[in-house]
Amino acid sequence: MAQEIPKTTKQWKVTGTSGFDDLKLSEVPLPELGDAQVLVKMRAASLNLQYRDLIIPKGQYGFAFSPGVVAGSDGAGEVIAVGKHVKRFKKGDKVVTLFNQGHLGGDIDRAAAATGLGGAIDGVLRTVGAFDENGLVPLPEGLSFLEGATLPCAAVTAWNALYGLKRLTPGQWVLTQGTGGVSIFGVQFAKAAGARVIATTSSADKAKLLEKLGADHIINYKENPNWGSKVREITNGAGVDHVIEVAGPTSMAQSLKSIKMEGVISIIGFVGGTQDPNQPGFLENLLRMCTTRGLLVGSRSQMEEMCRAIEANLDKLRPVIDSKVFKFEDLKEAYEYQWSGKHQGKVCIEIS
Known part of the structure; x- marks a missing residue:
């Protein structure tokens, strides 16, 4: 049975820069899907790169930021609809987000650095989201949505550090x-x-x-x-x-x-x-x-190379997830937990 397209999405927005209380959950109408966009039912997210997600609502982030942005850059989910010009994905595909949506390959430039999810443009901490088809990669075979959600920032950054x-x-x-x-x-x-x-x-x-x-x-x-x-x-x-x-x-x-x-x-x-x-x-x-x-994370081509390596070495490269996984509604608790430094591995959020 085809999955019904929801009319609304629940989302966590960064409404200010005075702390985690400026993270606000709301439900809004889902905009019309663009011709080159992919509609994703988000299944999981993770908090990323050395407090990046955490310092945005604290007003300490030094890169591109849009007030009122939907939080989070690292997510995984299932494609439920595609725009009429989309070639890379189809309904039912499992996907992972690309951190800088415009950094497809080669050296990063100012334009690509201004396309960070959850900073410059709306991110992944929502129940349903539309993304440009070029800003997604297939979820590596053998990984769960939670495991896949750990990859866009931390994993690609480590890969870039060692191979970039x-x-x-x-x-x-x-x-x-x-x-x-x-x-x-x-x-x-x-x-x-x-x-x-x-x-x-x-x-x-x-x-x-x-x-x-x-x-x-x-x-x-x-x-x-x-x-x-x-x-x-x-x-x-x-x-x-x-x-x-x-x-x-x-x-x-x-x-x-x-x-x-x-x-x-x-x-x-x-x-x-x-x-x-x-x-x-x-x-x-x-x-x-x-x-x-x-360095600022890495490109889609680097992420795709990394994902191929993970698929070929699942026993050695399976992502390490902290034992405490949070519900979507408890996002502020997840932020506080990571800020405390008690975690070992990636702090993850189950969305649906």
Whole structure:
């Protein structure tokens, strides 16, 4: 039986920038579907990249933002209708959203960076949503909607960090930080590629998860604040080939100490804060002879490459979801939970 097209959609909008209470749930009429659009019944969403979703309602997001935007960039669902010019999808297909809807391939530019779901344009935290057909990719075979909803931001970002500039090769060293979504995907992708992983963490409990994922060495950065020297020791003085830097100014000095000559530090976020009196200066990058690179998620072509890798290695690359999954109506609780830092893996929301 064909699925009936709903006349309304429930959605969480960011109505202000003073905190999570500015997230408001409402029900509105569903606009007419455009000729190049795909109508998706959303099944799941996840909160993303190093607090990006969380700092938007707090007024701390430095990229494109439209007041009153529907929140969230990471979602998965089922196609229930397509516009008359749509070629890439059909009714019944399972799909995952692309973070920057306009970043289809190649280097990102200003125009593509201004197409972020849940920031510049309406996002995924709604029961039904219309998306441009180019802003979706097929859900990898073998993944649930919840698992698929973890991919658009954290997974693609980790993939870009390891393959976007200098491609990771077997036997290289990768350094990850913590047990957030990007870092966990970084461990998984690195191990699946035959690389060696050094992971930092703040607790024994979180170390257990990193051990389970196959991290070769784990350093508690609270017990060893000069962990860059430990990384050098582990790598026989050479340093690591890739650093996935998520903490920001508070850890950059140690990341620079950890990187090898011609290595790449991919700067993802700043969960440790935006200021630190001991952050390294201008010359440090030159003295270390490395590349320090900021990145904004990745393109659709990178996401499609990543999804093919996941399908081929489901046993190693199945997304890690936090044990606490939230209902759509309890979105504010999900935001508070991730903000508390208690999660291990991706914080997910079941939509329908």
